[in-house]
Amino acid sequence: MSKQKPTVGIVSLGCPKATVDSERILTQLRTEGYELTNSYEDADAVIVNTCGFIDSAVQESLDTIGEALEENGKVIVTGCLGARSEEITNVHPKVLAVSGPAAYQEVLNAVHDAIAPPPHNPFVDLVPPQGIKLTPKHYAYLKISEGCNHRCTFCIIPSMRGDLVSRSVGDVIAEAKRLKAAGVKELLVVSQDTAAYGVDVKYKTEFAEGRPTKTSMVGLSEALGELGGVDEFWVRLHYVYPYPNVEEVIPLMAAGKILPYLDMPLQHANPRILKAMKRPGNVEQTLERIKKWREAVPNLTIRSTFIVGFPGETEEEFQDLLDFLEEAQLDRVGCFQYSPVTGAVANDLAPPVPDEVKQDRYERFMETQQVISANKMNAKIGTVIQVLVDEVDDEGAICRSQADAPEIDGLVFIPDAQHLNPGDFVTVKVFAADEYDLWAEPVGDEFVAQETSYIELG
Numbered sequence: 032m033s034k035q036k037p038t039v040g041i042v043s044l045g046c047p048k049a050t051v052d053s054e055r056i057l058t059q060l061r062t063e064g065y066e067l068t069n070s071y072e073d074a075d076a077v078i079v080n081t082c083g084f085i086d087s088a089v090q091e092s093l094d095t096i097g098e099a100l101e102e103n104g105k106v107i108v109t110g111c112l113g114a115r116s117e118e119i120t121n122v123h124p125k126v127l128a129v130s131g132p133a134a135y136q137e138v139l140n141a142v143h144d145a146i147a148p149p150p151h152n153p154f155v156d157l158v159p160p161q162g163i164k165l166t167p168k169h170y171a172y173l174k175i176s177e178g179c180n181h182r183c184t185f186c187i188i189p190s191m192r193g194d195l196v197s198r199s200v201g202d203v204i205a206e207a208k209r210l211k212a213a214g215v216k217e218l219l220v221v222s223q224d225t226a227a228y229g230v231d232v233k234y235k236t237e238f239a240e241g242r243p244t245k246t247s248m249v250g251l252s253e254a255l256g257e258l259g260g261v262d263e264f265w266v267r268l269h270y271v272y273p274y275p276n277v278e279e280v281i282p283l284m285a286a287g288k289i290l291p292y293l294d295m296p297l298q299h300a301n302p303r304i305l306k307a308m309k310r311p312g313n314v315e316q317t318l319e320r321i322k323k324w325r326e327a328v329p330n331l332t333i334r335s336t337f338i339v340g341f342p343g344e345t346e347e348e349f350q351d352l353l354d355f356l357e358e359a360q361l362d363r364v365g366c367f368q369y370s371p372v373t374g375a376v377a378n379d380l381a382p383p384v385p386d387e388v389k390q391d392r393y394e395r396f397m398e399t400q401q402v403i404s405a406n407k408m409n410a411k412i413g414t415v416i417q418v419l420v421d422e423v424d425d426e427g428a429i430c431r432s433q434a435d436a437p438e439i440d441g442l443v444f445i446p447d448a449q450h451l452n453p454g455d456f457v458t459v460k461v462f463a464a465d466e467y468d469l470w471a472e473p474v475g476d477e478f479v480a481q482e483t484s485y486i487e488l489g
Contacts, residue, residue: 037146038066040074040103042095045082047221047269049110049132051174053080056109056138064149065142071102076127076145078138081119083112083191085370096123107141109134114191115373132192133177167421169454170217170265170437171210175203175251179223180230181272183298183309184377185338185369188223197229200246201239204254208240211258216419216454217265218255219436226272249279256288263456265419267436269294273311277320284328290433291331293324298338300355301348307380308341314355321359332434334363339396340389341369343381349392356399362407363440364400368393401466408441408464415474418443420455430457432469441467448473 039060043053056078057067068074077099081092092112096119099106106126108119114131128141178193179186207218222228229235229246236245244250248271255266266289271277273295284291297317298310305312325331337352356364368389371378384392418430421437428448435441445451445459459471 036064036066036149037075038068038073039076039078039142039146040068040071041078041080042099043080044092044095045080045084045088045110047172047219048174048177048223049080049082051172051221052110052133052135053078054172056080056135059135059139060142063139065146071099074103074105076105076107076142077103078107078109078142081108081110081112083110083115083118083372084186084188085367085372087370088112089118089372093119093122096126100125105145107138107145109138111188111191118373167453168214169419169421170219171215172221173203173207173210173218174198174221175225175228176222180227181224181309182376184380185298185308185341185372185375187372187374190374192223195224195227195231197231197246199237200229200244200251200254201237203251204239204244207255207258211264214454216263216456217267219267219269220251220255221269223270224272225268225270226274226276248276249283252280252283252289256283256286261287261290261433262417265290265433267292267294269436271295273297273317273320277324281324281327281331284331291328292334292433292436293331294334294436296336298336299341299348299352300337301344301351304341304344304348307343308338308377314351318355318358330433332362333359334365334436334440335361336365336367337396338367338369339392340384342371342377342383344369344384344392353396353399356396356403360403360407361400362404362434364404365439366393366396366400405464405466408466408469411461411469412464413461415458415460416443416471418445418457418459418471420445420451420453420457422453423449423451425449428457430459430471441469443469443471445471445473 041053041057043050061067071077079096079099082088089112096106096108100123108126108129111132113129116129119129127145130137176195176197178195179189180195182189226248228248232246234245234247236243239254244254258264271293283289298308299305300314302312416432418432420428420430422429428445428451430443430445432443451457458474460474461469461471463470
């Protein structure tokens with residue numbers, strides 16, 4: 032294929048934080064005049080943004096690098112696995128460069144070395160104010176900080192991304208406004224520890240868009256809640272550590288300023304295991320908080336993730352986790368079998384749980400939660416809810432409710448709704464459910480149409 036300008040491709044793996052890193056790199060490359068593509072064949076070089084959180088993610092990253100080398104030949108590697116560069120170069124010595132997470136300038140320098148920057152014409156090489164995004168046009172991730180101050184024994188993220196560094200609250204709010212102006216209908220607030228936002232700057236107050244705003248989860252949520260409220264603009268909080276300050280965002284949810292949704296990774300429910308993980312261990316207090324939050328916000332959705340088979344976990348300790356699930360009645364739950372990722376302190380705390388035991392506990396955990404989820408979904412039949420359309424196919428519209436984050440939660444299907452468009456808000460009545468998803472029909476013909484000013488890759 033004949034190209035007038037040098038072209039860069041990217042493969043972005045891992046969590047939403049990595050997606051935001053990839054978007055920042057692509058935005059700068061586009062500003063410099065590079066063309067962007069999602070094709071190996073059309074690219075002069077390929078960037079692979081890796082994940083190194085668990086062993087399966089490491090293997091996926093290494094396989095993807097190998098695929099990119101085979102299909103293209105010029106590969107620049109960055110991301111969390113890049114912090115352990117030997118693991119990459121030992122397997123793939125032909126990669127052009129390796130850098131760690133959020134190493135934006137190093138990646139750009141490597142691209143410049145591989146492909147000379149094109150002549151730049153600011154009147155031609157236009158980049159939209161919100162930058163280049165890898166997500167669909169109607170939602171975007173808003174990263175508010177980098178790194179983490181915790182030292183959970185199963186996690187190696189701080190060794191790769193460092194301690195928590197909060198973004199300026201003014202910069203975050205300005206980005207949120209640019210995204211909304213570009214047609215984004217849902218902001219997903221992400222970080223390693225959203226509840227700790229601002230702790231590194233002592234929660235200082237800044238003037239953000241002309242108003243004093245505290246650099247904190249609550250201050251940020253208040254400001255984001257002023258962008259329209261849940262009827263027209265969704266703000267969803269992810270990775271909220273179970274701190275007491277969570278209580279302060281509950282009133283914003285009750286008032287319809289931000290979505291009644293908390294993504295709160297709890298990891299376990301046995302005090303000894305939580306202590307070994309270096310996680311908060313007061314399970315009874317957690318249950319009391321959940322009860323209090325639901326009293327204030329009856330439609331609150333709580334999502335969490337848990338680890339089974341942590342080194343030394345006994346059958347009795349695992350049963351504590353199942354008992355917690357039954358009592359907490361969480362809405363959305365993910366489960367991972369403990370993975371002895373290289374460098375994790377937990378690997379040496381106790382003998383490993385055999386793989387067959389981990390698998391058995393995983394299956395029992397999921398069976399327990401599946402019953403809870405099915406009951407909760409069936410209770411929604413006959414209710415009227417707001418959904419956001421993600422895509423439309425030959426069978427109808429595929430949507431999400433306020434209770435559903437993209438890629439990790441359930442879906443709402445509207446049969447024969449080809450008249451809808453991605454990014455539309457629709458009011459629907461639920462008529463069927465299974466363990467995770469809903470089926471619904473529109474109530475009336477009114478919906479909020481999507482407008483956008485996005486640039487597509489490819």
